Structure formats: C-alpha cells, structure tokens
Amino acid sequence: GTSATGDDGADGDTTTLTVFAAASLQGSFEDLAEQFEDAHDGVDVRLSFAGSSDLVAQVQQGAPADVFASADTANMDKLVADDLVGNPQDFATNTLEIAVPPDNPAGVETLADLAAPDVKLVLCAPEVPCGAASAKVEDAAGLDLQPVSEEQSVTDVLGKVIAGEADAGLVYVTDVAAAGDDVEGVEFPESDSAVNTYPIAPVADGGDEQADLAQQFVDLVLSDDGQQTLAGFGFAAP
C-alpha cells in the first residue's frame, strides 16, 4: 500500500510511513516510531494498532500500510500467501506467564495449581494465538485445565484477572509487564514449550521511496537499539 505524501507541513515535504502493528506492541512501537522520526527528517510515522487478524483483513482490503508487524506467524502467513508482504523477519518472541491478582487469592504457585477445581481459571480460546500457546503448554505439562472462560484475546484474560473476577489466567510475559501493579506474574518452566514469535515485513506494492522507508523501519526494529527497546517492554529476542 501507498500512503498519502506531502499532505501537511509548510515545506510540503513530509513523508508519511504507516505501520500496522499488533495491539500488544503498542508501547514499544510508539517508542520505536519516535526514534525513527528523530532519525529521518520530514518523516511522519503513523501507527495503527489492532488485533493481528483485524490488521490482516484490512491489508487484504487494501489498507494503506507500509509495514506490518504481527503477533504471530499464522497471521503473517496469510499475507505472505496473498503475496501482499515482502520477506517477513522475526523480531521478538514472547512466552506465557500465569497472571494472578496482586493478593493471589487462590495461592497459585505452579502450572499444576491451575488444575485445582476451585481455581477460577481463564484462558484464551484455542482459536486465537495465545490460546493455541496455552493448549501447547497444557499438553506439554500433561494437564487437563478446566477454564471458566475461553477468552477472545489476551486483553480479555488480563481484564478478568485485574478485576479479580478470575483467580488466574495465562497471558504473555509482556502483558504482565505492561499491567504493572495490577497483576502479579507467576513464571513456570513449561512456558518454553510454546514460544510465540513476532514477525515483521514491509507491505509490498508501494512506490520505491515508500518501500525504502519501510525497509528502514524494519531494519530499525531488528537493530540493537530496536531490540533493546523491545526488551524494555518484556519481549525476548527471536
């Protein structure tokens, strides 16, 4: 996609780079965009955050994206299959963590504790990436978890835990970090069995100049600076 250029600014020379990123990347990508704007005079980075699948649908319908950063490979693969993006590269990984309310009312210490019948557990539905990951660790640990709800997104899981409605939930490390004091994270070794990878790619079909800029943004994300920023938000390196 191509974004509008030179639409504002007295010099009439502003270039806009549009980045579509998964909602969980909001904090880190806002920082990255600032860095990019500082380094590129006259470039204005516009960020659009939504669920990865929303973004995919939008790009498929011709949304004016220059870069797409997905929260999972499955969604990126859809765009690859449609030939809508260039070569995707993994730029971060994320693992699951147990989130519990600050006072941990059910006393959850291990993954196995989640199987206790009186623990109100919420998971992501298997259809969404975090749910798929949850299913993997469940398998790996040989547990049969009985959630009271299979949520649509990590945010929904986290929301229930923060409100104290659920005793525990499985979310990503970065989500626990972003939530601050509202939840407490409980790490567990089985999380290694489900490492979630974040790929990024320039969106094809742009003009040369845009494609250039898009590649530069991807490069920034993959650079040491970029990785450091991501680490600050809890992401692990790919």
Added chain:
Amino acid sequence: MRVSTGSTTGRTGSTTGGAAAVGLPRWAFAPAAVGGLFVLLPLVAMATRVDWSSYWSLVTSESARAALLLSLQTSAASTVVCLVLGVPMALVLARCRFPGIDLLRSLVMVPLVLPPVVGGIALLYTFGRRGLLGETLEVAGLQIAFSTTAVVLAQTFVALPFLVMSLEGALRTAGARYEVVAASLGARPTTVLRRVTLPLVWPGLLSGAVLSFARALGEFGATITFAGSLQGVTRTLPLEIYLQRETDPDAAVALSLLLVVVAVLVIAATRQGRPGRSVL
C-alpha cells in the same frame, strides 16, 4: 404504491376506497433510496462472500447450534428483564416531573454511547467479585461471574435504553388525555395503566421490545468482558462469530448472516401483529 407523489394529476392504482394520505414530496424518495441501499448493499456484499455449499453444515455444527440456542434464550430473558424494569422507568420519565429528571433521562441513555467493552468493565466493577455489590451478592450466595446470568445482565444493560426510549417517546406522543378520562370514570392508576395506557402505546412497547431483543441478540463487547466466553454457558452467537473470525473469516460472515436472518425473522414476525393506524 398508495401514496401519490405530488403530481398535479397523477394516475395511481389503488385496490380499495378509503382513507387517502397526503403525498410525500417526490424528491424525498431519492435520499430514502440511497439510505436504503446504504444499509442493504453491505448485507448483499456479505451474502456474496458466503460459500453456500458448506453453509448448511457450518450453521448446523454443534458449536453454532449451541451458540444460537444460548443467544435466543438469553436475549429472550433480557427482553423480559428490560420490560419489567424499563416499562416503569419509561412511565416515570414520561409522566413525572421532579428536579433532576432531565439529568436522569440523559444518564439512562448512557449505555447507548458507552462502548460495550467499557460497559462490560463497568458491570465487572459493580457485580464482579470485587465490585461495588460483589460482597453483598456473595453473602447472598449469588455467583454471577462467568454464568449465563452474567450474559443476561450484560445484554440487559445495553438493551434497556432502547426499550425506555422508544416507550417514553410513545407515551409522550400519546399524551395523558385518555388517562384523565379513564381516571374520571373511576379507574385506579393500576387499572388506567393496564387498560388504557399500555394498550394505547402498544406499538411503541412492541417496537421497544423488538429493539431490545435485537440489541441483546447482537451484543458482544459487554458480554465478553463481563461474562467471558464458554461454549454452552456464555458463548453467544456473536462471540462464536468472533472466534470463527480468527480462523476462518468467511465462516464468521456466514454465521453473521444466520444472525441477520434470525433477527429479521423476529422483527418481521412482531410487525405482523401491529395494526395500521387509520389516517383520518
């Protein structure tokens, strides 16, 4: 069409004598048609995307059937709750005057403007385990979270303003003149309500109930936030559609079409009973 369109000597076929209405200005039909198309075209566009060969198996899958059933049950239940709470609310708003009633009326409309997800959060803060009423409810032995009750509460919250609004409007337009006559004939307020007020605003009441039902049927944000999503317990059809969308967007569209058909059937069925008003 029965209605003439402002021509000086139009030729219109009509199948029986009787009341005639003033024509609409002819130009009014153009924007009306544009408006109609604006709503209809997206539905058509959706229908063209559906893979009709697999449609039947999709909508009769176990998860789809469970979701549809749950949706119908909870929507019916919340419509009943809306009626029980909303009819008195509309009566008070339409017929009583006391300081602050205008503010109250505006506040009752708030669920309309609140993004449903935020509404769900607010409900959590109220009826959740750690919410305002959570402890009271827990002492009373009521566990609302993650239950079908929570779905009904969420749907009621978003649907209630529809009923109140449409009934209050009908009550205001109908005025209180017939109620005054009934009272002077010796009817107590309850009798007036039952035998005069409600029958007179029947169309408004009916359309309010249908709207509440429709809104409850389509409710997603507040439900997922407040009640969660578990097949057969809290996963209504809209929630099922969202989930399908993650893996198979076209299937989601197909399920949405099912929702649309159900809604149109309900609305149309209720319209049947609605008597036409005579013109003069």
Added chain:
Amino acid sequence: MRVSTGSTTGRTGSTTGGAAAVGLPRWAFAPAAVGGLFVLLPLVAMATRVDWSSYWSLVTSESARAALLLSLQTSAASTVVCLVLGVPMALVLARCRFPGIDLLRSLVMVPLVLPPVVGGIALLYTFGRRGLLGETLEVAGLQIAFSTTAVVLAQTFVALPFLVMSLEGALRTAGARYEVVAASLGARPTTVLRRVTLPLVWPGLLSGAVLSFARALGEFGATITFAGSLQGVTRTLPLEIYLQRETDPDAAVALSLLLVVVAVLVIAATRQGRPGRSVL
C-alpha cells in the same frame, strides 16, 4: 413530585396551578428505581476506580484530545448524513404502503443487531478496494476505506436505524390528520413536510438525532474494522480507549468517563430545547 401516587387523599406540594396528571400506580416506582440503579451503579463503580489525581493530564494528553476532536467531528458529520438519508427513509416507511415495505423496515433495522465488527466487514466488502463498489469508486478516484470518510460511513451505518426508528414511531403516532388539513389549505407536499410534519415530530426528530449522535460517538467495532485506527485520521475516542486498555485499563476507564460526560452533555443540552407537552 407533581404526580400523585394513587393515595386516596395524598398531600403533595405543587408550586403552581395548572394541568394535573393521573398518578402512576405507586408500585411502579420500585422497578423503575431498580432499573435506574442498574444503569447508574456501573457508572458510579467506574467513577470510583478512576485515579482523579492524574485524570486531568490523561484526558488532556495529545492523543486523547486528538481522539476526542475526531470523535466529535465524525459523529457530527454522521449525524448530518443520518438526517439527510434517514428522514426521507422514515417518511417513506411511515407514510407509504407498498408490497415488501414490512421486509424493508426489518432490513433497515439489521445494523442494530449485527455485531459492529461484522458490520465493518460488510462495509469493507462493499466499499473496500475489492468490494462490490470498490472498483466503481476507484475509477471515480475515491478511496474510502481507512480514511476519515470511512469512519463517518461506519458510524452512519450503525447509527442510521436509531434515527429512522425513532422518527418513524413519532410520525406514526402523530398521524396524518394535520397533514391532511394543511394540504386542504393548499400546501404542497414539500410545504406540508417543512411547515407541519417536521415541526410536529420535532421531539422525535431531535431525540433520533441525539441517539444517532450518541451511537456514533460510542462506535468502535465497525470503525476499527472498516476504517482502521490511525491517530488523527481514524482513531476516535472509543478506539483510543480500546488501545489504552491494552496497556493501562484504568486509563481506559478514565477516558470512557470522558466519553460519558461528553455524551450526557450533548443529550442534556438537546433536551433543554424540547418543549414539555401539556397534559390536557
């Protein structure tokens, strides 16, 4: 309170003589109060969660201001579009009789029941580059999706039924008797519409417009799907709230409260102009 509550010899203070209304049955106040609390408590619960010390800086942050401004602009624009398309639609639905009009009326209500995200998909299928009208529009040089225009379209799609509904109801209740009188005095249909019909249903029109505006202001699902979420271009206040929720749920609630305040202000301001109907 001006209205007596069914007691045989009540003592009520009233500040001036004039029309008296039939009392409501006393029992009606209980469910009305429950209903009112059901809507109000969640708002209170929300308010108690807000960190008021940081509230001001939060709601005046650049992103919040941009989102609020965009929300107000787009909601105003879609209210105008709703009026332009919806008033003629309501007139046709209320005053014309032709085969299929009942089906049409039901279809126009569909955006109410459709989960907004599905509505957004349907809009994409229609106005997107690969949609039904996509090519036509592209030839015409129009790029709708993911622009501010798309936000207005999405909001109009979900808000239009509110206007049509509430106006159609008002038109039906008002009846056509005054229109007939006006026509017999020589007024052309356009004159009748402008000088009689619309002034008579003014309360219904106003409340329809307010509802549309409120619904547009709270619109989230269709907007994020059809218009995306670009700051200053398509990221309205509900989208901003949604984003905030990912990182800072309390900030999201605080922003929601801003939305509620804006909506209540708009609704209350419009109510002011609404003249009370006399009772007898």
Added chain:
Amino acid sequence: MTLAFAAALPARGFDVELDVAEGRTLALLGPNGAGKSTALGITAGTLRPHDGHVTLDGRPLVRAEDGRTRTWVPPHARQVALLAQEPLLFPHLSVRQNVAFGPRSQGAARRAADAAADRRLAQVGLAHLADRPPSTLSGGQAQRVAVARALAAEPRLLLLDEPMAALDVDVTPELRQTLKHLLAGQTAIITTHDVLDALLLADEVAVIEDGRVVERGPTPQVLSRPRSAFAARIAGLNLLTGVWTGGGVRTPAGEMVHGHDPGDGLAAGAPMTAVFRPAAVSVYLDERHGSPRNTFRGTVRSLEPRGDLVRVRTDHLAADVTPQAAAELSLTPGTRVWLSVKAAEVDVYPG
C-alpha cells in the same frame, strides 16, 4: 355546474350524487352517521371513493372504478378547503400563523399573509388572541380560529363541517352573518344540524339519510314543502305521507288528511305529502268533531319550552300550545291525546 359529485364508498354504505353551481352554497342535512362528513372528505381528497368521480370547474379531481383510482388530484392541488368537524389547529403555530398558513402556502409574502390572517381573525371576533398558542384556547375559540383559517385559504370550493357546533349564543349570529357575507359568491358546502344555518347560508339543501340523498332542492322549497321526514323535522314541520284519494291523503296507518286542494287533476293513488306547522295543531284529551277536519291520536312523548309556547311531541307529530293550555290539560309524557288541525293549515302536494 361547478362541482359535480357522484361517489360510492360501500364500506360506509355511502352512495351519493350532488352538484353545486358556481357561487352557490349547498347545505347538507342529515342525522348523525348519515354520510355528510364522508361526502366532504371525498371532495377534499381525504378519502378515496370506491367508485365514482368528483369534478370541479370541469376538471376531474378524482375518478375511481371498482376500487381502482383512475384520476387523483392530491388535496393541495384541488383548491378545496375543508373545515373539519374538529378544529385541528396546528399546535406548533400561533393563532395568527395558523390562519396565515393558507395564504403562505399559496405563495403570499409573510406580511401580506399576516395581514390577511388578522383580517379574518377580526371577522370571527378573535383578533385579540392572534399571538396565543392554540393549546390555550377554549373549545369554541379554537373552532372560530379554524373557520378563519379555512376562509383565509380563499378556495374555489369551501367545505364547512358543522362550523357552528360549540359556538356560544353570543358569537353564533355574528359568525353566521359573517359567513353569509363571505359565502355570497363563494361556492361552498356546509353541513349543519341547525335549520337557521341552512336557511340563511344555503341556496340549496340536500338531505342525506343512511348514505343516500333522500331529498334536495332550493332551500325555501325543501324547508317549506319537505318530502322527507328528516327535512320536515329540521324545518320544524309535521309531515305525513300517503296516497291521493281524490279528496285527501290516506296515510299507510289509514288516517285521512285533508288540506288545501292541490288543484290539477291528480290521479288517485299518487304519492302525496301533507305538511303543517306545530303551531296550527290543537291538543285535546277527547275526540272533537268541530270545524278542524283532521284529527289524529297520539301519546305525549316530551314537552319542551319553545319561546313563549310549549312544544308537545307525540309519536309522530308535534304541537305548539300555550303553557296555560299545557297546564290545564296536565300534559305529561305518556298522556294519550287527540291532535287536530284545520284543513286550511295543511299544505298538500305530490311527492
């Protein structure tokens, strides 16, 4: 003919033919539910006939055949103003704006329309209420404003549905006089229950009963020589119908009525009408065989004061007697009486 009307609406048992000549006023009389308002509604275009046509100044306004409307001029283009039985003042406009509505709609400038409105309001005696909202008017005031509004539209044909009902004695004669003045030269139809309205305002009268015209003609003729029971009642006359026997009229009940000889050789058996004033009737408690040649039996139904006299109504005849006479005979409902009337007072004519 300016107005030619022939329409049927079987759903209301309505089938009526009427016409009104240029500048003339027709009074429609008839009992409640006879179809008066229906006729006006079809003419104004608020009702569609099932069959028939209405033509004004040679221009067809509506033509229908067996439920299908063939021609249809919408109400606003008919130049027919209808003052309905209810005043239906526009609630959102002031009294003056209501009256100015017609002129404004027909393109008059604001000031001209307001001036016309004020003139009409003065004619109905309500100039001082011009700035009031209609909701603050009393019932009679509203009706008078509605009259002014209909007049201000200056229609080709004016339809007035009981314009005088609910007006007080004070204003009725005045408004009647105003209408008389304004209806001169105005083609109009007026429905009324008051014979005075018909006498003063109408050139012709049509009597409708059960959706059919039972009688019509010039006002003085219909009211002095009515052929229908209703017209006789409204004219305050006693009416008996029967057949000519050569010397008099024999009613179906077998009574003989003698009157002025109608002259010209009438065939025996021809349908005849006999009419006489209640004041010409004397009431007795027994049968007299004096000079009055007509006597009838009856039972008193009601007694009503009427000016200086008392009107005694029996089953089918009425008599006006002095209060003294009524007291002497101690007439009360249920009293059996003989009524007698001199032949010289009875008008007999074919029909």
Added chain:
Amino acid sequence: MTLAFAAALPARGFDVELDVAEGRTLALLGPNGAGKSTALGITAGTLRPHDGHVTLDGRPLVRAEDGRTRTWVPPHARQVALLAQEPLLFPHLSVRQNVAFGPRSQGAARRAADAAADRRLAQVGLAHLADRPPSTLSGGQAQRVAVARALAAEPRLLLLDEPMAALDVDVTPELRQTLKHLLAGQTAIITTHDVLDALLLADEVAVIEDGRVVERGPTPQVLSRPRSAFAARIAGLNLLTGVWTGGGVRTPAGEMVHGHDPGDGLAAGAPMTAVFRPAAVSVYLDERHGSPRNTFRGTVRSLEPRGDLVRVRTDHLAADVTPQAAAELSLTPGTRVWLSVKAAEVDVYPG
C-alpha cells in the same frame, strides 16, 4: 351542599365560586372562553387550582393555597365523571367496552358491566353500534357514546361539557329527554350554549363571564328576570340596565325605560334592570308618538328567520316581526330604525 366549589386560576383569569345541592343540576352558561371547562376540570381533578378548594359531600377533593396543593384526591377516587368537550373514546376498545369501562373499573363483573353498557347505549339510541370500533363512528355518534360512558360510571357528581353539541335534530330531543330522566336525583353540572338544555335539565343556572360568576339563581328566575346581558341573550330577551328615577329606569345612554311599576318604595338612583321579549317590540322607520311609551333608536345588524317570524337584531336590542312587516319596511343590515315597546310589556326590577 353536596358540592362546594371556590377556586382561582390566575393564569386563565379564573376565579369562581359555585355550589350544587344534593340531587340538583346546575347549568353553567357563558360565552366561549368564559371558564366553563376550567371549572369542570378543577372539579374533576384534571386541573389544579392555584387557590381555593372543592368539597364533595363534605369531603375535601382539593385544597390549594397560593399555588401549593394542600389536599389532593386523585381523579379516580373523586366519584366525579367528566364528559369532556371532545368525546375521547378509547380507540382500542369497542363501543361496548368503552361504555363498560366505568363499571369494570369500579369492580363490576364482565357480564354485569356489559349489560349496563348495553342499557346505556340503548338510552342514547346506539345499541346497534355496540361492537364497532370508535374510529368508525361519525362525530355525533361518538359524542353520544361518550354520554353513555359517563352515565354508566354512575358517579356521585356528573359533569357534562356541552353534551349536545354536534348532535342531530333527530336525537337531540330524545337524548335531552333521556338526560332529564337520568339527571333527576343526580347531582350534576352541565355546560351548554342552548337555553333549552338549561330550561329542561337544570334546577339552577350560573352565568360565567371572563372567569367570574356574573349571575346565578334558579333557572326560571334567571331566564325570565336576567340581570346579566349574556343571560338575557341566551334567554332571548332584551335587557337594559340603569338607575331608578322614580318613574322609570334611566340607562347610561340617557334613554328612559318605563315598565310595570316595581311597586315598593325604591330609592331613586337604585340600580335597575328592564327586560322585554323581542316579540313585544315593534319596528318603525320614523319616530312614533303613540301609545307605546318606550322608543329607542337603532341600526339593523342582521335578520334571521325565527319560526314564523323574522328576528331583527339592532346594536343592542332585538325585535321579532312578521316577514311581511320586514319586507314592507325593506329592512336590511344598516337600516336605521325606531324600536318601540309598550310599558306593559316591560318587566322592571332591582338589580
């Protein structure tokens, strides 16, 4: 007193005191906008007075002081049925159900209520319309159903607001008779513009003008010796007021009126009323100095047929003359005339 009424509503310029004794009927007369409906509304509880009280059978229905309502019995508990000026039949109920509404609401069983309804419908002559929806009734039919509905509620106090307006000649006497029958023993207030209603139905009359009671008393007295111009007009009498001069009454315009000597030593300057029938007035084109001792100047305003006579209305007096006389004098509106009346025909009394 069964009903004691004293209430003010300054917003309508209304300040009226009335009372009605047990089983009696009071007729409220007055011009359009005088406040008749307002008085009924306050009694029925559809309006709140600003000041004053209404008491029925010793039980206060409403008491207000300076805009604050102190006592308030809701309308349904007042046992006061109001037949408003518009029929307001419940559109969703059949005619029978409308009439049965009152009995049903007061706890009667379905069948008993329906039977009562059918009885009342028969009394107003509409038994055959019992199953119709109100929207299919003509204006007059609807009004008659509303009368039946009010009667069926069997209230302690019945309020009738112009029950006879819009009724046809056919049914008016009958319904009047029905009402006369039913109002015997029923405490009731009726507003009307028809003197016949007052004469037949009311024991007492109160005349309201501009929101004030200007005259009240037993019906025959008010209508034969009216003190207010309106009462005189409604009674069809000429009325002149002035002061006693010893030999006659001097009007403010300086005219002298002679009549029956009122006897008893009246002080010169006492306010006096002189009343005479229009039929006693003769009309001339020039001044006569014959036996009639009273002559007045006037300008003809209107001519109306009235029974066998023509009523000539001048600025402030009316005369009934024969059509022949009217034709001979070629009276038309605008003609300047002399009116004369014999002193023997003039009733003079203080007040």
